[in-house]
Amino acid sequence: MNSSFWHQRWENNEIGFHEGKPNQLLVKYFHELSVAKGRWIFVPLCGKTLDISWLLSRGYRVAGAELSQLAIEQLFMELGMQPEIETVGNVEHWSANNLDIFVGDIFAMSGKMLGPIDAVYDRAALVAFPEDLRNRYAAHLMEMTGKAPQLLICYDYDQSLMEGPPFSVSNDEVHRHYAATYDLTPLASTEVSGGLKGKGPARENVWLLKRGER
Numbered sequence: 135m136n137s138s139f140w141h142q143r144w145e146n147n148e149i150g151f152h153e154g155k156p157n158q159l160l161v162k163y164f165h166e167l168s169v170a171k172g173r174w175i176f177v178p179l180c181g182k183t184l185d186i187s188w189l190l191s192r193g194y195r196v197a198g199a200e201l202s203q204l205a206i207e208q209l210f211m212e213l214g215m216q217p218e219i220e221t222v223g224n225v226e227h228w229s230a231n232n233l234d235i236f237v238g239d240i241f242a243m244s245g246k247m248l249g250p251i252d253a254v255y256d257r258a259a260l261v262a263f264p265e266d267l268r269n270r271y272a273a274h275l276m277e278m279t280g281k282a283p284q285l286l287i288c289y290d291y292d293q294s295l296m297e298g299p300p301f302s303v304s305n306d307e308v309h310r311h312y313a314a315t316y317d318l319t320p321l322a323s324t325e326v327s328g329g330l331k332g333k334g335p336a337r338e339n340v341w342l343l344k345r346g347e348r
């Protein structure tokens with residue numbers, strides 16, 4: 135997926151992925167990360183998700199990465215926050231109380247820009263990338279967050295039935311990206327009601343990725 139695909143989606147308001155309330159899997163499983171309030175949660179490819187406001191309201195600090203400036207303008211407006219904006223390298227840093235959003239390509243961002251991260255919440259980020267970019271994304275995410283624990287939500291379906299995004303990420307693939315670094319715990323696996331975009335059966339899988347004793 136190139137960047138113009140996503141810019142166009144935001145310009146045309148074709149944002150079917152955006153949910154009108156905090157993600158119910160986040161609400162149900164976030165505690166599994168065991169992160170203390172006041173810690174930093176990184177939301178890669180954040181769009182203007184209401185999950186950010188949910189995390190802030192529970193006392194967390196949130197860092198995000200998003201390509202679309204339009205999405206982030208809407209995010210700050212809907213949160214009722216006035217950002218301070220500065221340029222850092224090839225991206226813009228939009229900040230307000232407890233919120234740090236980097237606007238640009240996630241691959242142009244570094245751990246140094248991001249600062250210390252205590253946990254990652256990946257909903258619709260890994261699955262937003264086609265296969266050839268997912269290896270690069272997973273490695274970059276671990277590198278930039280110092281291998282912080284993750285709550286990961288993926289779809290698994292027959293990729294021949296539909297083009298992504300969201301792309302299918304099988305359980306085997308999750309292991310390929312992350313099992314060398316984390317202990318992987320499947321928290322939930324549910325059938326997507328009515329299938330994914332009505333094209334065929336799909337499962338939505340929730341994973342907890344934590345570093346064990348090694």
Ligand SMILES: C[S@@+](CC[C@H](N)C(=O)[O-])C[C@H]1O[C@@H](n2cnc3c(N)ncnc32)[C@H](O)[C@@H]1O
Binds near residue numbers: 141201257299
């Ligand atoms: C499927 S949406 C998910 C948004 C959000 N996580 C949610 O749950 O609503 C993927 C988002 O990633 C952004 N995006 C795509 N490629 C990106 C990249 N290389 N760097 C940063 N953001 C990107 C898109 O603009 C889009 O808003």
